Amino acid sequence: MRQKQSSAAAVAELFEHIVRSIHTSSFTLGLNPAQWNALRYLHSASDSSRSVKAFARFQMVSASTASQTIAALVRKRLVTKERDESDGRGVVLALTPRGRDMLQRDPLQALAEAFAMLDDPALTAAAQIGADVARNMFLVKNGKDVNLSNADCAADEREDPHHRR
Amino acid sequence: MNAKILIIDDSSEHRRLVTEALIDDGYDVTVTADGVEGLTAYRAHQFDLVITDVLMPGADGLEVIRAIREAGATVPVIAMSGGGASFPAAISLSASRALGAVEVLHKPFRIAELRDAVQRALVR
Incomplete structure (x- = not known):
């Protein structure tokens, strides 16, 4: 741990x-x-x-x-x-x-080019990691447990009174 | 033959608006109310396009896009989000695009914008 x-x-x-x-x-x-x-x-x-x-x-x-x-x-x-x-x-x-x-x-192009240098599986993994980390970061900001799995994250969103659909 | 479109959205009002517009345009539409139901429908039938909300209880739109892409499918996906306190639209839509959504729509959007996005997605 x-x-x-x-x-x-x-x-x-x-x-x-x-x-x-x-x-x-x-x-x-x-x-x-x-x-x-x-x-x-x-x-x-x-x-x-x-x-x-x-x-x-x-x-x-x-x-x-x-x-x-x-x-x-x-x-x-x-x-x-x-x-x-x-x-x-x-x-x-x-x-x-x-x-x-x-x-x-756009200065962001430098980062886009760095990602483009990855092979396809690595780029896919980067996208998935980015999405997961972004979601977890907002759970942390909202005072949720850091170690939630994806399924738990979705369940927590359901209970979030500010969650807009 | 009319294009087959799968809609996944937990908001009944939004689901109705999108569905009515696409049926009016002659598409063959299947409607589901959450990601789990959506993925079940996706696996049981062949679709030309998937339109999914991003923030939903249960399996959310990001998980839907991920499951579709992990299965090796190239079906175009349109992601929709209005954002929320737990996940702003800016990030949820960027994440959707990174995971493989070909179009993103920021709620609320005009029906004309939905139609344009659907047409662009179907000709890819």
């Missing part, structure tokens, strides 16, 4: 180095990590999700934080705000050509 905890701590340290490296390299080309994240979101979001409110909900950040991030991107002329033709009241966010060009230099 102690051996496993020690290994887990070492793996956590390794992941922390990777995350920190990506975070540091995301302060580039005049943008910060949150702004890169917003550009990626707007690139892949559907029409109905390209709003400050949807972005805030998706990332689980406050509306004011999301609003500041988007406002910075608008000032940098990477994002535009357009009236939503479908309801006439809301505002739809869109990447400008400059915003799309910027994504060609």
